[in-house]
Amino acid sequence: MAQRFCLLDIDYVIEQHRPVVRLWGADEQGKAIVLLDRSFEPYFYADVRQITEQQEEELLRRVLALSFDGRNPRRVERTERTFLGKQTSLIKITVPLPTDVDYVRDIVKTWDEIKGTYEHTIPFSRRYLIDKGLLPLAWYTVTGKPIETALAVDIAVALETLTPQSEEHHPSFRIIAFDIETIDRDGTQEIIMISLKDTAGFETVISYGKQKQPKGVPLEIVEDEAAMIARFVKHITERRPHIIVGYNSDRFDFPQLQRRAQTFGIPLDLGADGSPIILTRRGRSSAALIRGRLHIDLFDFVERVLGTTLESEVHSLDRVAKEILGVGKIPLEWKDIERAWRDKDLATVARYCLMDSELALRLAETLLPQIYELSRVVGQSPFDTSRMFYSQMVEWLLIRNAFTSKELVPNRPPQDEIKKRHKVPAYTGGYVHQPTEGMYENITVFDFASLYPTITITHNISPETLDCQCCGKHKEENPNMVPGQDHFYCRDHKGFVVHVLEDLLARRRALQARPSNKVAEYRQHAFKLLANASYGYYAYPGSRWYSRVCAESIASFGRMYIKQVITLAIKEGYHVIYGDTDSLFLQMKTEKKIQPFMKIVNTSLPGIMEIECKGFYTAGLFVLAKTGVAAKKRYALIAADGTITIRGFEKVRRDWSVIAKDTQEAVLRAILAEKDPKKATSIVRTTVEALKEGTINKDHLVIYSQLTRPLSQYEQIGPHVAAAKKLVQRGGRVHEGTVIGYIITPGTGTISERAEPVEDATRYDAEYYIHNQVIPAALRVLSGLGITEDDLLHDTKRQYSLSGFLQKPK
CATH class of the missing domain: 3.90.1600.10 (B family DNA polymerase, palm domain)
Structure with a gap:
């Protein structure tokens, strides 16, 4: 048979003591397809010292004679590769299973004849994509034998050939977004609601209890938390999405779901093969892997790749959605959610939860095409590429090209070498x-x-x-x-x-x-x-x-x-x-x-x-x-159409309040567009008066800062750390990477001691915002004109002129 196929994801399983590569994807109509390839075998390279031909023959026999769990290496072949510009003679050792690579390598690397071993750390699935020259999101014509399968797909094929095609479009993948809401009950985070929304128009919110069904919300009420999680699994398996998306789902939603599912003994079997989710380690964080369904955590992609192009430095779902989609979350704090839940106001929580899924789905429709193309260029799956830093993407691009160029891939540096490199003094950068x-x-x-x-x-x-x-x-x-x-x-x-x-x-x-x-x-x-x-x-x-x-x-x-x-x-x-x-x-x-x-x-x-x-x-x-x-x-800079481009000022930094940023931008516009320093000082004085009168909206006073490590590891307690600790003491949730919003409140003590989580702050310290936020931000622009803090706090009747500040062409 011949079948059109767009590659979306890859994994492998072991069947009958052999690896079976599974290529997951779809055709033009969105039918789910899996291709099974039993022909690919894992291998690595060994660099052999200069020895006689007879000694080399003996070496090859020793390798083939190795035995492990009743298995032996499949083949040992002489080959050559270029290694950092030098032609290098190697032996290629092919083994039955991916796990055998490390086992055999650990043995042969100790032999006197072996100088080093290479390419043993390349994961088997990635090795397959590289060696076969396959690109995710590319189109292929497949030949092979249709097979019966228990996998949740429309078509399964025992793969024979894959022929690349030139199409540039993407199939209509079925995408489902989800979100969970939790509350703290006696120190335990319980899930109270799960929402789902997909590209086919399906939407639902699942909750539990004996509450009445609210009107106007697609809410399913089940018996308890365990039944809610089971219903979530049922919806995923019935909807059969190609792609599951969340926002911070790697660090929060899926770990919480897994923990609660384990508590109740419920299998979280979301995979297309009926397997449970797998939380894999990725550096200091984890990634939720779902076999046969591509899981994308949009937050990972925003934080690691897209964030540098966004105006907002706060990468919360609300801020990112507002910037990209023009609409944000329903404004509810976690305390409001807990109160609504305890008051049995399910409709309020359900609308909030469903809106989060809707925003995640809409963001996915915007961001997934960008992830697809990065994945194609890097040559690795969207699951992996969306979680890579730029340096990792470059490395996998080089590894892929190394194979086609017959270059030997250098090994990863050991940890002690990485530490040495970190300690090397910085060199001179740009002029x-x-x-x-x-x-x-x-x-x-x-x-x-x-x-x-x-x-x-x-x-x-x-x-x-x-x-x-x-x-x-x-x-x-x-x-x-x-x-x-x-x-x-x-x-x-x-x-x-x-x-x-x-x-x-x-x-x-x-x-x-x-x-x-x-x-x-x-x-x-x-x-x-x-x-x-x-x-x-x-x-x-x-x-x-x-x-x-x-x-x-x-x-x-x-x-x-x-x-x-x-x-x-x-x-x-x-x-x-x-x-x-x-x-x-x-x-x-x-x-x-x-x-x-x-x-x-x-x-x-x-x-x-x-x-x-x-x-x-x-x-x-x-x-x-x-x-x-x-x-x-x-x-x-200001263009002829009035557009202002700002670099390096507080306007583009998240650790300054909105009131400081907005005041600074208004001052910049008064100077650049109207060339009116008097108006600029008037803008500042008006803001100062509003702060003193207490008429500034709380949202304009929030200062944001991100936790870069677990709370327990902070020695210096800055305002954001102090606010985060208060948040946790009151039942809130924080972790490494959480962006903390806080307001400085009046009273005694240090600024850190007076930093309150935005959810709890009812008053603000006007003097702090005047002298530590608004005035410094304005003076960044105006001090060069000779304008002082006193001029901004009081109408000194001084005359200001740009004549000495305006630089004429030389």
Whole structure:
């Protein structure tokens, strides 16, 4: 038979002492499909010392003679791979089961003939995707034999061949979102409600007790908590979703469900094969794995990948949904939920719970296509990719390319080596051209296009090309000689990482040249993200291809090139306001000057390096720190349409209250758009008066800060830690990663002692918010005009002028 198939997820099981790879996916109609492949076997490599041919033959026989639980290695083959630029002779040891890899490796690594072992830590499912060249979310034509199965799928096939197809669309996956609500009862978190909503229009809320059925809410009332969990499992198995999504479901929802299900002896069998959820360790956190159904925790993706592109630094469901969807959660605090539950007001809690599932589903419909494309580029499953940091994505991209390039993958560094790398002093990063504090008009912003990736490619920066022997005799003439260092890179043999980056950027350019669609847009953005992350990967202590020298070299070239462009700009008669790493701010009287300047610069740059224009602004404000040194990226720009771009000010930081941020933005607008410092000071005084009068909404006073470790590990008790401890004492829930919202209340004691969780704060300390929030935020903008705190607190009748603050072109 021939069957169309889009790959979504992968796992394996052991049947009859053999691994069976299961490829989960769907066809165009959304029918669930599983492909079973029994032909793939696990293996690893061993590097053999120089020995005689006879000794090598004896070595191969010793490996094959190993016995473990009645099994032996399947095969031992001689092979060659390139390892960091050197051709290396290896033996490839194939074993029956994935668990046998570690067993056999632990034996052979102790033999005198073996120098080292490699690729033993690559998980079997990921190994399969790499070796077979399969891409998640790609389309294939399948040939194989249809088989009967107890798995919850529409079609099961014993796989014979997979032929890639060129389609770019995604199937209509069945996606279901869920959320739980809990209350504290005598120190135990009990689940009181579970909501579900899917892409087919199904929605329900499950709760329990003897309450009456409220009107207007799709609420199912069952006997008790155990019956509620069982009903949740029943809905999942009956709805048969391809994808299950939650928001913080790895750390909260699924662990809570598993714990309560175990308490009641209920199997949480959500897998398409009837298996229970598995909480797997991922660094310091866990991930909930559901076999045959892709589980995506949207919070993980937002926190690790998307968060840097969001305006909000608070990544709660409410904040993220408001920014992306324009709508947030129903405003209820945990105390309100507990009160409503105890008052048997199920409708209020049910609406709140169902809204959380609706927001998670809508976010999934927006974010999943981005996850899909990152997954395709990295070449690993969406389950894994959505939980990776950028450095991990780069590493798996390199591992995948290593297989096709016949490169041997370096081993992970041991923990003691990682600790050493962490202790290495920081090297010099990007160059900063300090501005003169003040306001400027007619500003053009230029950026190097993918500065560090293009430097890497242009100068062939890869661990194996560093200080090569073939170029050592004439290194002074080498264009890849690192400025200010005694290192250079090969000019004749292209590095492995360079090959990978070239391919990424070439594929991105090809997509940009095609008619645009959402899939292509997300994919080319994935290419850009991974290319830009490659520089940081060199310096990442856990990196397999770690090279501090490579990272330092890239930064050194970066400093050289931005200085060159600054020199060129000055030569062309432009005033350089500010420069930072890969950005340049110039005063240009007219936008007509932009293209000619870019042409001059790009002609002078080597290789594929180039600059591009990021925008023309009518005015901008640049501010110095108190030390007289420009704070990195602390500026505000206004475009002709009134749009303000803010970097480095409190407006874009979460550890300042809304009242401070809003006041600062209003002050910036008064200065940039209206050039009216008197109005700016008036705005501040009005805010101060409102604070004194107690008329400011509580929501505008909340300060947010994230817990970066368990509460018990904090030695210094800052305001957010003190507030979190109070929250826990009153029955609230916090964990590492929780964003704590608090308000500083009046009274005696330190600021930390007066920090109250937002749920409990009924009053605020006006003096704190005036002197520690609003005034400092405003003075960040206004102090350069000679405006003082006294001017903001009292109408001193002083006259203010921008004349001394407005910087004229030089």
